[in-house]
Amino acid sequence: MAARETAYAKINLALHVRSRREDGYHALETLFAFVDQGDTLSASPAPADTLRTTGEFGQEAGDPFANLVTRALGKLPRPGGLSILLEKTLPVAAGLGGGSADAGAVFRIVRDLHGLPDDWRDRAASLGADVPACVESVTCIGRGTGTELEPVASDLADTPVLLVNPRLPLSTGPVFAAWDGADRGPLPTGSVREIALAGRNDLEAPAIGLQPEIAQVLDALRETDPWLARMSGSGATCFALYSSTDALDRAAARLARDRPGWWQLQGRLRP
Template sequence: MRETAYAKLNLALHVRQRREDGYHELETLFAFCEHGDVLSASSASRDELRTVGEFAGGVGDPGDNLVARALNALPHSGGLAITLEKNLPVAAGLGGGSADAGAVFRVVERMHALPGDWQERALKLGADVPACVRSEMAVGRGMGEKLAPLDNDLSGTPVLLVNPRVALSTGPVFKAWDGEDRGALPEGAAREIALGGRNDLEAPAIAICPVIATVLDALRETAPILARMSGSGATCFALYRDANARDGAAETIAKTHPDWWRMATALR
């Protein structure tokens, strides 16, 4: 059995306030790409995890990463042998670990069933994990776990992901946020929210990792519909009117910055 761990994007990310528990109140437009990491799973005598792929080295302890923790969080008869093909950069604003955990939930659902409290189990693994289980466009509030569906008029939109191959931890970026509440997400369908929204973590991320501004400038020179940083960075994305425009932009970026990681895909 193969299951794609769809790359997560924050098409908009508004940080509203810092909560008393130390976390931040967020409003975000979650979107998911057609591509990402890939999990291959088969029945086994016990749970096993193997990691391969370009970014396998960044996953960490096989016994205590999000894939292993997701397996441990779900009841399943027998064992599951999982091979994780790590195609997404780590600490990149793409929800890679959360997406991998979400894919584990879907594997268990297909082979067995999910428990009735699967949302609570997913949330204990991370604020993005509930959204990644279904991997459907949604507005997220709270820490991102309170999900509301919306009209997805961006499905199929070509998108180019670019990362300067710099890992950026979420904690320092949130700590560098200036604390100013710049207002709520716009109302409407996905396109209206994306175009009218912003990413409040872009400025603090650029302050820590200035090359993000260079990535955004390079993407904006390719005439996209929208170019923005995802999550807490350092991955940036650009939406295009058609696949030819996206592929042309990918070729341009590859020529001017051959050392940057790129993925040409589309929104689900």
């Protein structure tokens, strides 16, 4: 039986870095949200697991044996293999959890076809801190390294969102390494909207230090009258939230005209 899943783009409505941990990771508090657009994975039964990539960013997805799709398949016991076609429309190393979202989609495909083992959350976390959140792809709060998840009811479902990336890859490691180590306080409390508005992204400044064009993206987004514009994750993608679809359409058209070289994606926030 064939299966098809969208690997929903992940954004961090807020990302507070609290401390460096002894194990080398960072203690985080983040508000995850997901856009209703992303990569597409099509799967069909096969004698062995295989992966083929297409799409605008397909060539940037890397060695199939290192790709998170292949690694996710290796974490999940099941009868027989799966042949997966990955249409890669999200940029790589972009702060959108693209690889993690792809892995999350694999977990959902296997769940629907065969079911998941009871310890699937641990298996997902072993692939990356964002993967457990990406399996469910719903708004939630992440703590610890981002794997300790707390579900929240979102008052931002269906909010129009614009994602913009200056087509500059930015690896997570150097951004965290450039963080100044200052604890600027915990994630706010309240509704999802209130947390997003009162929150911040502590990786924004170090990311801009490494890729100054991120600041230009944020400035351009803020000129389109969103009610919130912020960098996602460790960058370089930034997002803007709008009060109406018309406002989103105007913003997207303006940036397409003024910055034709930038990548953009329009969508709505999932619940």
